Amino acid sequence: MTKWLVSLPPTLFLVVFFLAPALLMVGASFQQPGDFGGLVPALQNGQLTLSLETYQFFFGDWIYAEIFGRSFLVAVTTTLISLLMAYPLALLIARSDRRHRDLLVLLVILPLASNFLIRIYAWIILLGPANLLYTPFAVIAGMVYVHLPFMVLPLYNNLEQHDPALLEAAQDLGAGTWTRFWRITLPLSLPGIWAGSALVFIPVLGMFAIPELLGGTRDLLVGNLIKEQFLDNRDWPLGSTLSLLLTAAVLALAGLSAWAGRPRRGSA
Amino acid sequence: MALLEIRNVSRRFGELQAVDDVSLSIEAGEFFTLVGPSGCGKTTLLRLIAGFDQPDTGELLLDAQRLAGIPPEKRPVHTVFQSYALFPHMTVAQNVAFPLQMAGKSQNEISSRLKEALELVHLANKARQFPRELSGGQRQRVALARALINKPRLLLLDEPLAALDAKLREQITGELIALQREVGITFVFVTHSQQEALAVSHRIAVMNNGRIEQVGAPEQIYGYPRNRFVADFIGTINLLPVEVRAAGQDGLRLFAAGLGEIIGTPVVGPSTGEHGAFAVRPEQLRIVTAGDLTELDNHFHGRVRDHLYLGDVTVYKIALENGVVLEAMLTNAVPGRARFLERGAPVAVGWQRDAGVYLRD
Numbered sequence: 183m184t185k186w187l188v189s190l191p192p193t194l195f196l197v198v199f200f201l202a203p204a205l206l207m208v209g210a211s212f213q214q215p216g217d218f219g220g221l222v223p224a225l226q227n228g229q230l231t232l233s234l235e236t237y238q239f240f241f242g243d244w245i246y247a248e249i250f251g252r253s254f255l256v257a258v259t260t261t262l263i264s265l266l267m268a269y270p271l272a273l274l275i276a277r278s279d280r281r282h283r284d285l286l287v288l289l290v291i292l293p294l295a296s297n298f299l300i301r302i303y304a305w306i307i308l309l310g311p312a313n314l315l316y317t318p319f320a321v322i323a324g325m326v327y328v329h330l331p332f333m334v335l336p337l338y339n340n341l342e343q344h345d346p347a348l349l350e351a352a353q354d355l356g357a358g359t360w361t362r363f364w365r366i367t368l369p370l371s372l373p374g375i376w377a378g379s380a381l382v383f384i385p386v387l388g389m390f391a392i393p394e395l396l397g398g399t400r401d402l403l404v405g406n407l408i409k410e411q412f413l414d415n416r417d418w419p420l421g422s423t424l425s426l427l428l429t430a431a432v433l434a435l436a437g438l439s440a441w442a443g444r445p446r447r448g449s450a
Numbered sequence: 451m452a453l454l455e456i457r458n459v460s461r462r463f464g465e466l467q468a469v470d471d472v473s474l475s476i477e478a479g480e481f482f483t484l485v486g487p488s489g490c491g492k493t494t495l496l497r498l499i500a501g502f503d504q505p506d507t508g509e510l511l512l513d514a515q516r517l518a519g520i521p522p523e524k525r526p527v528h529t530v531f532q533s534y535a536l537f538p539h540m541t542v543a544q545n546v547a548f549p550l551q552m553a554g555k556s557q558n559e560i561s562s563r564l565k566e567a568l569e570l571v572h573l574a575n576k577a578r579q580f581p582r583e584l585s586g587g588q589r590q591r592v593a594l595a596r597a598l599i600n601k602p603r604l605l606l607l608d609e610p611l612a613a614l615d616a617k618l619r620e621q622i623t624g625e626l627i628a629l630q631r632e633v634g635i636t637f638v639f640v641t642h643s644q645q646e647a648l649a650v651s652h653r654i655a656v657m658n659n660g661r662i663e664q665v666g667a668p669e670q671i672y673g674y675p676r677n678r679f680v681a682d683f684i685g686t687i688n689l690l691p692v693e694v695r696a697a698g699q700d701g702l703r704l705f706a707a708g709l710g711e712i713i714g715t716p717v718v719g720p721s722t723g724e725h726g727a728f729a730v731r732p733e734q735l736r737i738v739t740a741g742d743l744t745e746l747d748n749h750f751h752g753r754v755r756d757h758l759y760l761g762d763v764t765v766y767k768i769a770l771e772n773g774v775v776l777e778a779m780l781t782n783a784v785p786g787r788a789r790f791l792e793r794g795a796p797v798a799v800g801w802q803r804d805a806g807v808y809l810r811d
Contacts, residue, residue: 351535353522354500355596356552365548369539 211422219416236423253404257386260325264333272337316398324392333378340374453478459508468494470660485647486657528597529606536581543577549600567599689727708772730806732779749800
C-alpha cells in the first residue's frame with residue numbers, strides 16, 4: 183500500500199507531463215496546421231481533418247533523410263570523442279585517492295553551474311579569431327564541451343565500483359598493464375560506456391542551440407529543423423512528425439544496442 | 451637451497467611495523483602456513499612474496515633468484531585471494547584459462563589443460579557458467595584451479611576459507627591437503643585460524659606484531675610452544691604461575707605459590723629465582739575422583755567448579771587448592787552421558803613432567 187502511495191506522485195507527474203503530451207503529439211502529427219500556429223481541430227464542421235500529409239512530406243523528400251543522417255553523424259562523432267576524452271579522466275578520478283575523488287567530480291560538473299548560453303558565446307569568442315566559427319568543427323567542439331560531464335559521470339560511477347582485487351588477480355596471473363585494461367577494466371565498464379553514450383547521444387541528436395550559434399545556417403540538424411517548424415514555420419504537425427520519427431529512431435537504436443549487448447552464455 | 455628464501459625482510463606503513471625483520475626458508479613441495487591474529491603482518495608478507503608490495507629492507511629469493519624488481523605478472527607465483535577475485539564477466543572456463551592465455555600457450559594446450567584443471571577441482575560440468583551462478587565452495591575451487599593451472603613454483607593462499615561456513619570449511623580443508631599432495635606445488639597458506647593451520651600444514655610459522663614467534667611442525671608448535679603468545683594462540687592451554695627453584699640436568703624444579711613443587715623437563719635458559727608459567731594442555735591432565743595419582747610426577751587436589759559439554763568431550767574447570775583454575779578435558783566415551791564429574795566434586799589432578807612446558811615471563 184505504502185509502495186503505491188509513494189510511487190503515485192512521480193507516476194502522476196510523468197503521465198500528465200510526459201505521456202499525455204507525447205500522445206497529443208501523435209495526434210498533432212495527423213492534424214492540419216492552423217494559420218497562425220496551433221492546430222486545426224480534428225473535427226471541423228462535422229468533417230474529419232486528419233491526414234497522413236506530414237508523413238508523406240517527410241518520406242517524399244530526400245532532404246529530411248539527409249538531415250537525419252547528418253544529425254546522427256554529428257551525434258555519433260560527439261559521442262565517440264566524448265568517450266575517448268572522458269574515459270581516461272573517469273579512470274584517473276576513480277583510481278585517485280578516495281579523499282580527492284569528490285573534489286575532482288565537482289570540478290567535472292562545475293561548468294554546468296554557469297549559464298549554458300554564456301558558455302557557448304565563450305566558444306564564439308574563442309573560435310571567431312581562429313576562423314573556425316560556423317564550421318562542423320565548431321559544432322562538434324561545442325557539443326563535446328557541453329556534454330562531456332554526462333559521459334564522465336556514469337563512467338566514473340562504474341569504474342569506481344570495480345573491485346581492485348580483480349586487477350591484482352589479473353596481474354598476479356600474468357597480465358601486464360594493457361592486457362589488464364583490455365581484458366578486465368574495459369569489458370567491466372561497458373554498462374558505464376552505454377549509459378554515458380546514451381546520455382550524450384540522445385541530447386546531442388535533438389540539440390538546436392549549439393548548431394544554431396556555432397554552426398551557422400549551412401548544415402541544418404534535426405533539432406533546428408524541429409525548432410523551425412514550431413517557432414518559425416508554425417507547422418506544428420510537421421514538427422510533431424519529425425519529433426516522433428526522431429524518438430522512434432532513438433528507441434530503435436537503443437533496442438538494437440540492448441540486443442547486441444545482451445548477456446550471453448560464453449563459450450569455453 | 452630452499453625454494454623461497456626470506457632474508458631479514460621488514461616493511462613499515464607509517465607508524466605500523468607490519469613486517470619486522472622476518473627470515474624464513476620454505477622448501478619445495480611444502481605446505482607452509484603463516485598463522486597469527488589479524489594485523490600480525492601475515493598478509494603483508496604474502497603481498498611481498500607475490501610482488502604487490504616491496505620490502506623496505508631485506509630480500510626475497512625464489513629458486514636462488516632475487517625477486518626485487520620483478521613485477522607480480524613476471525613471478526612464477528600465483529595467489530588465491532580471500533575474495534577469490536574471479537572475473538565476473540568471464541565464464542568458469544575463461545577464468546581458469548586466463549593464466550595460460552597470458553603465458554601465450556597454444557589453443558590446443560589450453561583446452562587440454564583446462565579440462566584437466568576443471569576435473570581436478572570437480573567443476574568440469576560448470577565450465578560455461580559465470581561465477582555469480584556458483585556457490586561459495588564452487589567459486590573457491592575455481593579460484594584454486596585458476597591459480598594452479600599454469601603450475602606456479604609457489605601458490606599463495608590468502609585466507610581462502612574465511613568466507614565459507616564451518617562445515618564446508620572442514621570439507622575444503624581436506625580437499626586442499628589432497629590437492630597439494632596431488633599437484634606437488636609448494637603452498638604458502640595464510641590464516642588466522644589455528645585449527646586450519648594445524649590441520650593442513652607441514653610447517654607453521656606463528657606471527658605476531660610483524661615478527662615470527664615460532665616456526666615448526668604442527669605437533670611441535672602445539673606440543674612445545676616457545677612462548678606465552680604461541681601457547682595461548684594455538685589451542686587452549688593452562689598457565690600455572692611459578693618460580694624457578696632449580697634448573698639442572700636432572701630436571702626443572704618449579705614452585706607454585708600455595709600449591710607446592712612442580713617438576714618439569716629440563717630446558718636451557720631459565721635461572722633460579724626467575725618467574726614464569728608452567729603450561730599444560732587440558733587433554734594432558736589426568737583426573738581421578740578417588741586416590742592421589744601419586745604415580746605421576748605432579749599431582750594436586752582440587753574441586754570441579756564447572757563443566758562444559760561439547761559433544762565429543764566435556765571440559766571441566768578444576769579449582770586447585772591455591773585458587774588457580776585448570777581446564778581438563780575428558781572424552782565422552784559413554785553415549786548419552788554428558789559428564790563424569792559433578793560440580794563441587796573433590797578430584798585429584800596430575801600429569802607427568804614431560805606433559806607440559808615451562809614458559810618464561
